[in-house]
Amino acid sequence: MKISKIKTRVFKSNGFRIDASFHLSDGVVVRRKIAASPYKIMKVGDAANQIFYGNRAKRVYVQKRENGIPFLSSSDILQADLENVKLASKKYTPCIEQMRLQEGWILISRSGTIGNTAWATKQHAQKLASEHVIRIDPNNILRAGFVYAYLSSSYGHSLLTQGTFGAVIQHIEPDFVASLPIPQFPAKFQEKVDNLIKESARLREEANRFLNEAVSEFEKCLNPECYKREFCTSTVSTKQILKKFNRLDSHYQIAQKEFVKRRKRGLRYEKIGPKAEKIFVGNRGKRLYSKEGVPFLSSSDMMLFNALRYSKNISVNTPSLKMMQVHKNEILISRSGTVGNSVLIGDLLNKKAVSEHALRLLLDEQKIKPSYVFAYLNTEEGRELLQSLAYGSVIVTLGEDFVADIDLPILDEQIQRKIIQKINEYVWASDSAAEKESLAISLVEKEIDGWKV
Template identity: 50%
Template sequence: MKILKVKSLCFKESDLRLDSSFHLSEGRIARNIIDKVPFQKKPLSELSSNIFYGGRAKRNYVKNIEMGVPFMGSSDMLKTTFDSLKFISTKLTKNLQSSMLFEGWTLISRSGTIGNTAYVNKDFVDKAASEHIIRVVPNEEVKPGYLYSFLTCKYGYALLTQGTFGAVIQHIEPDYLSGLPIPIIPDAKQLTIHKLILESADLRVQANKLLNEAINNFERKIGESKVQLGHQIGKVNSKSLKTFHKRLDGQYQLLWESLIKEQNVNLALEKVSNVAKSIFVGGRGKRMYVENGITFLSSSDMMLYNPKRTSKKVSKNTPGLKSMIVSKYDILISRSGTVGNTIIVGDDLAGTAISEHALRL
């Protein structure tokens, strides 16, 4: 239960609304807190040269990457890497330039899961984004990193996701964002925050570069794979059905047969079970969500660059919690939904609880 004292002036400003759900909404509380801070506030429109979303056009996807540009949706912008993006045609996509992204912008998801934000670093450049992403182009009156950090913090998030009447907005538009109040803190503090955001953005770019180098080195060692994913037609020996996992689905058998045929005989292979201390699924049971507890992430959350921003928390008394908590250097593999996404646990995720939809290795 939440309790709040409301001044009579608030009733007047809200058209004499008496329902507590309005006055206790996160958006309303955030706006009240921001109104009280001892700094000048300016609407977002005065701190931006443009607030818009990309052009709407038929998406013509191409397989030849030389004939297209990477295209991301509002969920893609939150990922740590963009290796899985599709490419849209540079020739057939109308007004493509209006969909392109530029460094220093803040991106905001405007439909679906509303209010997610991303800072455009070098990895976003030369990529196009859908109309489900609002672009905020900062002007010279505010540091881009500071503007992004405010819109990403809990107060900015509450303003993005809650209307002035406290109801969750199913879509947000640039016109709505234009009126959001932004506190103008001293330039020195803005600069400090801005530099931290730039540093984190550069570190993300460097991390992706090193990850790609490691993957490329590995793939050069084992040889380039010719295996085709997706629908296939072929023949499978009945002996393999009996000896290999005893599965009857054709696509599974054909894929493994292709992998075995191209196996590099000069490489020594070892079963994962021989090099892993354990392989298991985390605890399954009713999750006891609380305000203050252990951070809980799903198998899709764990792939995000800022997974804890809007994460839930589970009680320390949740059944099976011990097997849900992950440790540094654990390898997590999504086992349902989008299967096969893989991360290694670092300092940030160590100690968090991960859904049973991710295998632990």
């Protein structure tokens, strides 16, 4: 329940409306707060060269990376991994240049889940994005990183998602974004926030480089034919079916047979199961949401660049909370919906709660390092293997027993150490990038919190 005091002049300026639903709606409250700014108020459009969205032309998707350009949806722009997305044909997709992104732009989702923001890094640059993504090209009248942090704050998000009269908006246009008020904060404050956002972007790019180098090092030792995507048929013996969980689906049985058949000769494989302390799914019980508490991540939240930005909180009194909490060096694997995405828990997500839609892999570090297993799960072979394990018709699911049955390539110890070091650097850089972005946003929010209405 919300309670507030409204001054008489506010009633007068709003046609003497006295309904609480209007005066206490987020959009109205935030606009009132911004109007109380001690600094000059500008429009977002004044801080941009242009605000627009991409072309609506028909897209033709392809499978081969050399024939396509990564295409980002409005939800993809927030992801930590921007490579494993759909590929739009270079040859058959019209108006490609109108869809192309540039480094340093501010990206905003404009339909579906509206108002989510992303800073375009080098990883976004030259990729394509749908017309459901608004692009802001900053002109540096206000620092670009500051404008991004402002729109990403709780105040900016409310402005993007709530209309002037308190109504929830289902769709936003560039003109609407351009009309939003933004205070002209002091230059030193803007510089501090801008530096944090740009340092966050640099660390994120560095993290992606570490991950790509580790995965590339692993893939050099694998047979690329092992995960070649192609139509194939095969026969599977009854003995093989009984050995492989009595599964009759060709998606699984043929894939398993092909993986074994195409393995690189001389490379040793061992099951993940004996190297794990536990493979399990967290608590499925009722969750008690609260304003304060433990951050709670869905299986889609955990794949975001900054997983805590849009997460909910659950009460510390939630039953079986400890069963929901994850710990450093656990590997989380999305087990329903989009199957096979994986996350290695670092300091940032340590002791945070995660939904039952994430399968948890807790490894015995005396037998194998989690960083090494995580690197394999992010190779083409590892991703294809995880996806082949899924079962179900409408909602596909990944089971614990199938993950335990994965054959893990055991590389030379020197190569293992190199891969492990790269992944550890990746986790550190990812966590640091998210922390710096969160700090920049919180600085803006704390400043606005102090303004008296």
